[in-house]
Amino acid sequence: xxxxxxxxxxxxxxxxxxxxxxxxxxxxxxxxxxxxxxxxxxxxxxxxxxxxxxxxxxxxxxxxxxxxxxxxxxxxxxxxxxxxxxxxxxxxxxxxxxxxxxxxxxxxxxxxxxxx
Amino acid sequence: xxxxxxxxxxxxxxxxxxxxxxxxxxxxxxxxxxxxxxxxxxxxxxxxxxxxxxxxxxxxxxxxxxxxxxxxxxxxxxxxxxxxxxxxxxxxxxxxxxxxxxxxxxxxxx
Numbered sequence: 375x376x377x378x379x380x381x382x383x384x385x386x387x388x389x390x391x392x393x394x395x396x397x398x399x400x401x402x403x404x405x406x407x408x409x410x411x412x413x414x415x416x417x418x419x420x421x422x423x424x425x426x427x428x429x430x431x432x433x434x435x436x437x438x439x440x441x442x443x444x445x446x447x448x449x450x451x452x453x454x455x456x457x458x459x460x461x462x463x464x465x466x467x468x469x470x471x472x473x474x475x476x477x478x479x480x481x482x483x484x485x486x487x488x489x490x
Numbered sequence: 491x492x493x494x495x496x497x498x499x500x501x502x503x504x505x506x507x508x509x510x511x512x513x514x515x516x517x518x519x520x521x522x523x524x525x526x527x528x529x530x531x532x533x534x535x536x537x538x539x540x541x542x543x544x545x546x547x548x549x550x551x552x553x554x555x556x557x558x559x560x561x562x563x564x565x566x567x568x569x570x571x572x573x574x575x576x577x578x579x580x581x582x583x584x585x586x587x588x589x590x591x592x593x594x595x596x597x598x599x600x
Contacts, residue, residue, distance in 0.1 A: 378533075380533065406586065408587055415595075417577065417591055417592040418534070418577070420588075423586055467533045467534070469533075478522075478536055479524070479588060480536060481533035481534045481535070481536075483532055484531065
């Protein structure tokens, strides 16, 4: 299957700092990538849809000024958590869509963010 | 509004003890129902996509089936390495993304 690489896998930062998470599609071009957030023992909640060359579409309740998404190329999307606070601590996962008649999503390995 | 309910929330099986996981869904126009496996601290790993009622797919010890209201993930003679959280998700007509259930945490005891 397609490979989605996400980096870093784990990050610990101080409150008030910004953290950037990268998501790359390694062997295919992804015009659309998705960013999810997952709290312990809960399901994946979609935060935003990242479209190459255009602004991201955010889900209701997600602050676009706090979670900055950039999708500058067909293989790279980034999520920057700005001025992080302890309540932003979570598991963030990106995914990329492989289209066509058997459309499916492939996920990155996730980033565990801990804000102290 | 799309809705996905997975049951049971957690399941413990002895090695070799077959069972089924349930995913009940409500969606306006099903484009696809997806099953993923997620290990702790990892992203979901794609297993199956089902598109229409009556469809079945198999992979090793796993078999997924679909009706108009629910999907089952049957696991036959599970092994400890099958221990993981199994996530079900649906994509409806006009939707760009998947809507996930909360998953079933499967533990297979040797």
